[in-house]
Amino acid sequence: MTQRPPIPNPPYTGSCLCGALRWRLEERPLAVNACHCIDCKKLTGATNLLMLIAKRDAFEAEGAGDVFRKEADSGREIDIVRCADCGTRLWHEPLASPALVFIAAGTLDDPSWVIPTSHIWIERASPGVVMQDDAIKIEGQPSDRQALMDAFTKVYGA
Numbered sequence: 622m623t624q625r626p627p628i629p630n631p632p633y634t635g636s637c638l639c640g641a642l643r644w645r646l647e648e649r650p651l652a653v654n655a656c657h658c659i660d661c662k663k664l665t666g667a668t669n670l671l672m673l674i675a676k677r678d679a680f681e682a683e684g685a686g687d688v689f690r691k692e693a694d695s696g697r698e699i700d701i702v703r704c705a706d707c708g709t710r711l712w713h714e715p716l717a718s719p720a721l722v723f724i725a726a727g728t729l730d731d732p733s734w735v736i737p738t739s740h741i742w743i744e745r746a747s748p749g750v751v752m753q754d755d756a757i758k759i760e761g762q763p764s765d766r767q768a769l770m771d772a773f774t775k776v777y778g779a
């Protein structure tokens with residue numbers, strides 16, 4: 622079984638590389654998801670994007686962000702928010718789901734507890750990627766994000 626430290630209590634905080642753009646999340650994430658799509662590889666410069674899916678009304682940011690609107694592989698549009706100074710990409714806002722925000726887990730001040738409970742677009746996963754035995758694995762984009770939230774709850778409890 623995957624060894625998982627407990628999810629710490631909120632709030633969670635994070636920032637870009639230069640520190641000019643900071644964010645704060647006041648509630649537990651709804652899901653911890655790794656996306657292996659081509660956009661996320663380009664976006665991160667890494668093998669995948671590890672993200673916290675969270676309620677947008679529990680999220681706030683401080684500092685200047687640049688917004689880049691992108692149509693995702695799924696056809697959905699997202700606003701990608703980056704630091705206006707250093708260019709670090711911190712979170713994205715899905716236009717079709719205004720109640721949610723997807724925060725790049727690598728921007729957390731303490732990312733030590735973040736282990737995915739779901740993987741999506743697994744058919745595009747880079748060959749070196751490890752997927753946890755207790756995480757769900759989905760080809761392509763799930764039609765309903767509830768599956769990702771259910772996977773998180775199954776592993777960590779409500």
Ligand SMILES: [Zn+2]
Binds near residue numbers: 638640641705709
């Ligand atoms: Zn910055």
Ligand SMILES: [Zn+2]
Binds near residue numbers: 656659661662
């Ligand atoms: Zn993706």
